[in-house]
Amino acid sequence: MLKDKKIVLGVSGGIAAYKAAALTSKLVQAGAFVKVIMTESARNFVAPTTFQALSRQPVYTDTFDEQDATQIQHIDVADWADLFLIAPATANTIGKLAGGLADDMLSTTLLATEAPVYIAPAMNVHMYSHPAVMNNMQQLDEWGFRFIEPGEGYLACGYVGKGRLEEPESIVKVLEDEYRKTEWLKGRRVLITAGPTQEKIDPVRYFTNPSTGKMGFALARQAVRSGADVTLITGPVSLHTPKGAKRIDVVSAQEMYEEVLKHYPAADLVIKSAAVADYRPKETFEHKMKKSPGGYAVQMERTHDILQELGTRKEHQYLIGFAAETNDPERYGREKLEKKNLDAIVINNVAEEGAGFGTDTNASLFIQKSGREKIYPMMTKDQLAEEILKEASQEMTGRERT
Incomplete structure (x- = not known):
């Protein structure tokens, strides 16, 4: 999978x-063809000539040491790369990248590249778990950078714990597996909905729900990594747009309904993970309502059932819905699968600790119309997204072959 791939390897200190x-x-x-960039600190551990001999390519150590006067070195290397790998990635290098700093050849090239970036951290166990380092890694993850988790074991500092650079063989396997993933949905058009909707009462009040959009954004992030052309329609959330996805922001259920139907005919895979309001105020006010004595009743009316409409209009699309339940989730999920003519459904018990709204993890039952079922134990939402897309890809491919 890595044959003829152009890889830039960033080595930090x-x-x-x-x-x-x-x-x-x-x-x-x-x-693979490998070009190495070394930080000044890295050169205190290994000489550049070692990497030059092993790669049979130039080794870059200084932004201003232009090896070819006809090119700007860091831009040329950034454009050359099919893939960028930082191994080892120190806390300092991760912090620079998260902060947008560019004060050496490695950090400058990283900011200029459009290639996917893989980060293999290596540091003391306490450094790895420091809140600043964790926040930086979370920020980079949200931006679409991909992490190769460090292993656990004896560290050079004498501690035993997480922080040891993953073994070279394992890193190569991760990269090969990632390239295989890019074939899952290659050429497919994927439509994903995410987040809550807000149903307005007056200019300062509205009805909504606790959805943060994290599951939908994880799906969009992983769909891009799987080679898909991704359109993400989202309600009001505070999340960064997954790199490579086309984002459309909406507020109300009606706006989401209109945007989804606009993009639905061209989609191959549709995943509706948004928590769309079932009801909205029948009457809204142009100006802020003032307090008055006594109670106040809001009359509600139904919004469009987007998933029901998509199931009715379905032609070639593979349609996945979500069911967020608090009691008897499997029964309600199976009913929803049949009633709304879905191809698959992801059933979440949002009353379970660590699952559902606002968390970084989820546990689900995934049921397909074909009869295939999978139970996913508690895992990160990105991991769950990857599993869902893998299942959908296999089912869509199998359907096309029959």
């Missing part, structure tokens, strides 16, 4: 830099 030499060798053996 940690003791694990010695493993980057073996990693370079493994990547070259896999058929």
